Amino acid sequence: MENYQIIMTIVSFAVMMLLIFWRPKGLNETIFATSGAAIIITIGVVTMEDLVEIAMKVGGASLTIVATFMMALVLESVGFFHWIALFLVEKAKYSGVRLFFYTNALCFFMTLFFNNDGSIIITTPILLLLLNRLRLKKHEKFPYLISGALIATASSAPIGVSNMVNLISLKMIEMDLYKQTAMMFVPTTLGLLFLFGSLFLLFYKKIPKKLPPLNHTLHLKHPLDHPLKSNTYVNIPRKSILFILIFIFIVRISLFITSYIGFPIEFVAMASSLFLIGWRWYVFKIRPYDVLVKAPWHILVFAFSMYVVVYGLNRIGLTDHLSNILGIYVGSNSLHSSLAMGSVLSVLSNVLNNHPALMIGTLTLTQIHLPSQILEISYLASIIGSDIGSLLLPIGTLATLLWMHILDKHKYKMTWMEYVKVTFIVIPPTVIVTLTMLHYWILFMF
Numbered sequence: 001m002e003n004y005q006i007i008m009t010i011v012s013f014a015v016m017m018l019l020i021f022w023r024p025k026g027l028n029e030t031i032f033a034t035s036g037a038a039i040i041i042t043i044g045v046v047t048m049e050d051l052v053e054i055a056m057k058v059g060g061a062s063l064t065i066v067a068t069f070m071m072a073l074v075l076e077s078v079g080f081f082h083w084i085a086l087f088l089v090e091k092a093k094y095s096g097v098r099l100f101f102y103t104n105a106l107c108f109f110m111t112l113f114f115n116n117d118g119s120i121i122i123t124t125p126i127l128l129l130l131l132n133r134l135r136l137k138k139h140e141k142f143p144y145l146i147s148g149a150l151i152a153t154a155s156s157a158p159i160g161v162s163n164m165v166n167l168i169s170l171k172m173i174e175m176d177l178y179k180q181t182a183m184m185f186v187p188t189t190l191g192l193l194f195l196f197g198s199l200f201l202l203f204y205k206k207i208p209k210k211l212p213p214l215n216h217t218l219h220l221k222h223p224l225d226h227p228l229k230s231n232t233y234v235n236i237p238r239k240s241i242l243f244i245l246i247f248i249f250i251v252r253i254s255l256f257i258t259s260y261i262g263f264p265i266e267f268v269a270m271a272s273s274l275f276l277i278g279w280r281w282y283v284f285k286i287r288p289y290d291v292l293v294k295a296p297w298h299i300l301v302f303a304f305s306m307y308v309v310v311y312g313l314n315r316i317g318l319t320d321h322l323s324n325i326l327g328i329y330v331g332s333n334s335l336h337s338s339l340a341m342g343s344v345l346s347v348l349s350n351v352l353n354n355h356p357a358l359m360i361g362t363l364t365l366t367q368i369h370l371p372s373q374i375l376e377i378s379y380l381a382s383i384i385g386s387d388i389g390s391l392l393l394p395i396g397t398l399a400t401l402l403w404m405h406i407l408d409k410h411k412y413k414m415t416w417m418e419y420v421k422v423t424f425i426v427i428p429p430t431v432i433v434t435l436t437m438l439h440y441w442i443l444f445m446f
Helices: 003-022 029-042 048-077 080-092 096-113 116-133 138-154 164-173 177-203 238-261 265-284 289-294 298-315 318-329 334-352 354-365 372-387 398-409 416-445
Strands: none
Touching: 003 029, 003 298, 029 298, 048 080, 048 116, 048 164, 048 238, 048 265, 048 289, 048 298, 080 096, 080 116, 080 238, 096 116, 096 138, 096 177, 096 238, 116 138, 116 398, 138 177, 138 398, 138 416, 164 177, 164 298, 164 354, 164 372, 177 238, 177 372, 177 416, 238 265, 298 318, 298 354, 318 334, 318 354, 334 354, 334 372, 334 416, 354 372, 372 416
16 A cells, blocks of 8 residues: 555545534535545545445445435324324423433434434424423423433444444444344343433433423424424324334334344335335325435435445554554453443544444454454444444534534534533443443343
């Protein structure tokens, strides 16, 4: 590898990440990722043969996430999530503490059944609207908003299908979705409960104990001002609600079954989203145009471009250096491997963002030549660092940056200092607890 290629690759990556974090003039991050990838391809670090291999690795994961997002868009357009939010407020019965539990549960299940970015995009504006209608002051809204964002983003750890970069790395490590979930769901869910408990204790005095009556103007027929706004909102019938709940559950289960038998999960995800679009058209007479336009097709280009850049970093020897360093700490036993990889990925994610960090970490692991169980636990620990440890700073995940952008758009100012005053207390212990639980769960169950 020529010196100029090494220098150009490093500079391209650094500038690309700076622009992704900064997003000048609100430009989509895909533009900067594509530009960085184009430079690396042009200088010959990544070849045409590499591009075919990259497309095979990222294509399925990207299509799965796009399909999941399309399902969320369909349900959002018929008022399903608004109905759920109203239902939770009614169940809270004017208790701010109960509402805190319910809103965090909503964020958890939104990510579990859809994905972390979709959860942030859909639930944040709905939470803001509910809190405004409850006439809460800014400091009273804060616990609900930040805890919901942290739980929504961290909840992509239990199952790989809730996060695009998790799916890509699964392909790289050649682990199926079923096995990943069997090994991860219990320890990471317990870790999320620890995170929620920490947030509850931290905010208990700030959570309003008694809520005022909800303003009656919040109604499913009233369009909401948020990125997924549709011109058509309807009073969704109860039989449709039941159908949606059953359908979502069946789709999620089918993804694990198809992964277990070796069938590409992206085919199931796309077929399910198309079926849901057709059902909405038939039942509610809403044409598919809005979903096709709003679906995040740019994710396909973003994932491909990001992987090209990471592949370029691998070609210039970055992962070789990391494998030499990590080889000292990873491999001696599963607990050390779990803590080491989880900690390293937490740091890398907060410096580089979790998308390139997890890809780099996974490529590094494949070069250390570890025993199969140590490799698996090291990889799973990387996901914990990437999905939970990355929440220490707002730049750790694109979902968090998106969340802050939505808050700003809705005139709710959230500073970095306000954010880190919470995350520096709750995230490090949550990562350590979750990594430790991962070790003991795999030790006793596998």
